[in-house]
Amino acid sequence: MAERSAVVEVRAQRASRPRVRILGIGMGPQHVTREVAEALRDADYVLAAEKAEDDQLLAVRRRIAADAGVPVVAVPDPRRDRADVDAMGDYRRAVGDWHDARVAAYEAVLAERGGTAAMLVWGDASLYDSSIRIVSAIASRGVVDLEWDVLPGISAPQLLAARHRLVLNDVGRPVHVTTGRRLQEEIAAGLDNVVVMLNRHLDLAGCEDWDIWWGANLGGVGEELVAGRVGDVLPAIEAARERAKAAAGWLMDLYLVRRPS
């Protein structure tokens, strides 16, 4: 299904060794670096996943590609079975199947088309992004003789820090980057200066006296910022989450929480 659709969009065969460049585009066109802009202009096409539902990230990628004069090859994303994903026992298997299906779909395009494909990563590929694993898996399989590299982009924690004019490590402190799902166990382990990404719900029980710097949809439609003592600002954050989601149709929020010293 994914393969057939991708092949339909292929217009020209290229003989050159396939190459993938994973390009961090930050939180929007304003964050595109000089080297990423050049790499994008030199690419033969942008390889992008296309979700079944309304895909606003693909729309942003299409705009950036169009600005650079580069065509987009959209590969229908394998369906993730939400029931499996929500059942923790099957989580790894479901993610694994989804990962394998995506690898196969991208590999088919690269084998068919050759040339240099750019993959545009929201933020930076080094944090909670699957692009590197997918391309690395394609290279390991050896079906296509792939050359690939990664160019960095502005990540969400950096934009959060910039918007709040905040030094993530305070003065000489460490900073811990984790997911909402793991936050409570990490606080229990003594961590007290933590960036939290990938939240379904905010669970800040026990941190009422900590400071929080929170943001949603940073750099895009529905951007929201709230900072203060957790116990004081949680209702404002919940209201801002609703506003961001209503404005953009999606919500991507993150925050730094810090025990006062």
Added chain:
Amino acid sequence: MAERSAVVEVRAQRASRPRVRILGIGMGPQHVTREVAEALRDADYVLAAEKAEDDQLLAVRRRIAADAGVPVVAVPDPRRDRADVDAMGDYRRAVGDWHDARVAAYEAVLAERGGTAAMLVWGDASLYDSSIRIVSAIASRGVVDLEWDVLPGISAPQLLAARHRLVLNDVGRPVHVTTGRRLQEEIAAGLDNVVVMLNRHLDLAGCEDWDIWWGANLGGVGEELVAGRVGDVLPAIEAARERAKAAAGWLMDLYLVRRPS
């Protein structure tokens, strides 16, 4: 001393409200984002510290400012007393004095000159950088009625990850960012996926079986990369540190260490 020198360089008085824009420039001109390039072009001058010794970071800033057609106001950096800094008891006082002197020197330039000053931060202002604290202190003092903001830049850990084609958080793991001085105590506390910045010496005792992804002078002269099992590659890293320092005249290295899962 700092104030007199800065005043000598001032050519035009401006009446507008002073504004400082802290601009992350990444690891070199290739990482300048679209919004940072625009902010720099619109600035009246670049405000930059000038160290007594051979200052290669200032040279890079001068090149970037010249490309943008913006003049540089160089403020001689207050001397740090190395003897104080090395004696841990006086460390905080010495850093505090140095910080206060820098605040006063920058404040004098902003009060005298007004207009929009750009401060070009190597990497990103959110990690182990003093620019935000300095500008925040100037704003708090209230001697100048300062408006200020921060734009993010590519940080060294991101470039390290990109060069090694590495996902910092592996699969769903947290990542901890700290300094070389704190590494051993953090490993003792159970952290096992750690980015280490600001190293005088490498102390990886007890981590011989961990994996390391190391880099020096990333994005610039003398760039070096080494990856492997700590126990196997430490001699290669020490040799690469020497090469980087010989090539560039300075050394800025960092690494990720990870306990194998």
